[in-house]
Amino acid sequence: MQFLDGLKLSKEIKEEIKQEVDLLIEQGKKTPHLAAILVGQNGASQTYVSSKIKDCEQVGFQSTLVELDETISQKELIAEIQKLNENDEIDGFIVQLPLPKHIDQEEVINAIDPKKDVDGFHPANFGKMALDMEAFIPATPFGILQLLSRYQIPTKGKHVVVIGRSRIVGKPMSILMGRKDYPGDCTVTLVHSSSENIENFTKQADIVITALGVPNFLKGEMIKDEVVIVDVGITRVEDATATKGYRIAGDVDFDSVRDKASWITPVPGGVGPMTRAMLLQNTLLAYKRNS
Numbered sequence: 001m002q003f004l005d006g007l008k009l010s011k012e013i014k015e016e017i018k019q020e021v022d023l024l025i026e027q028g029k030k031t032p033h034l035a036a037i038l039v040g041q042n043g044a045s046q047t048y049v050s051s052k053i054k055d056c057e058q059v060g061f062q063s064t065l066v067e068l069d070e071t072i073s074q075k076e077l078i079a080e081i082q083k084l085n086e087n088d089e090i091d092g093f094i095v096q097l098p099l100p101k102h103i104d105q106e107e108v109i110n111a112i113d114p115k116k117d118v119d120g121f122h123p124a125n126f127g128k129m130a131l132d133m134e135a136f137i138p139a140t141p142f143g144i145l146q147l148l149s150r151y152q153i154p155t156k157g158k159h160v161v162v163i164g165r166s167r168i169v170g171k172p173m174s175i176l177m178g179r180k181d182y183p184g185d186c187t188v189t190l191v192h193s194s195s196e197n198i199e200n201f202t203k204q205a206d207i208v209i210t211a212l213g214v215p216n217f218l219k220g221e222m223i224k225d226e227v228v229i230v231d232v233g234i235t236r237v238e239d240a241t242a243t244k245g246y247r248i249a250g251d252v253d254f255d256s257v258r259d260k261a262s263w264i265t266p267v268p269g270g271v272g273p274m275t276r277a278m279l280l281q282n283t284l285l286a287y288k289r290n291s
């Protein structure tokens with residue numbers, strides 16, 4: 001079994017981006033500028049957003065964090081989004097999810113200018129992606145494609161089973177893996193919370209992409225030998241021995257799959273860091289398209 005090392009690959013990608021930014025600076029040009037809207041102070045969201053801001057600093061991007069009170073109204077939040085849409089200094093921005101319960105997430109995403117939607121969450125970007133048109137691909141699926149291609153994992157004609165149908169990971173991933181392209185050109189099965197006998201499908205999979213958020217869900221007896229496993233799960237599990245009081249658990253029961261899998265993404269250090277690197281990549285893309 002070998003690791004698809006997302007931490008290492010994300011560092012390489014960040015280094016490539018930094019070199020492009022250094023060139024822009026040499027030429028006296030503005031550098032890409034990412035903004036993030038954070039509503040409320042949910043612990044995990046806070047950490048993720050600050051790491052995205054830190055990433056920007058590392059590669060030489062400008063960044064702006066818009067922190068809003070969790071009692072903000074729908075209307076006020078949309079007004080904040082419109083400000084960023086109209087701000088020529090901002091190349092791309094994200095609205096960190098999840099949002100407070102009183103906010104209509106769909107309406108918020110719809111308010112984002114698709115040209116600045118570096119998360120690739122807007123229906124216009126989703127539709128273009130599904131039709132093989134130029135679009136922003138959501139950072140996590142984009143990162144998984146990068147992992148598969150940089151490690152030269154064969155995908156053509158392979159059977160991929162995607163577990164989970166979220167708009168951010170499962171749904172786009174199932175579409176991308178079915179495209180007539182590399183990585184992709186797969187036979188795709190999408191299983192989800194209503195699927196019966198999931199193991200009947202995973203047992204036939206050459207590639208399993210699990211985005212469920214249930215620690216230890218995927219076990220050795222559910223997969224065949226030589227399978228490639230992409231673990232998108234990032235559940236925080238209480239752990240008194242860990243410095244932060246919690247550790248990050250994937251969807252895969254690592255000990256039971258390790259002797260069967262050919263390749264696996266570790267958690268942490270797999271898909272997570274790649275997501276962050278691809279957000280930077282999308283921001284650079286937005287900058288280039290707008291300038």
Ligand SMILES: Nc1nc(=O)c2c([nH]1)NC[C@@H]1CN(c3ccc(C(=O)N[C@@H](CCC(=O)O)C(=O)O)cc3)C=[N+]21
Nearest residue numbers: 048094095096097098119234268269270272273275276
């Ligand atoms: N508008 C929006 N865009 C997002 O892209 C978005 C979001 N909302 N809401 C939350 C999820 C989650 N997400 C992660 C990104 C990186 C790691 C990551 O770097 N994980 C590290 C561990 C980090 C840790 O220690 O907590 C790893 O897996 O190695 C995790 C999760 C982006 N999301």
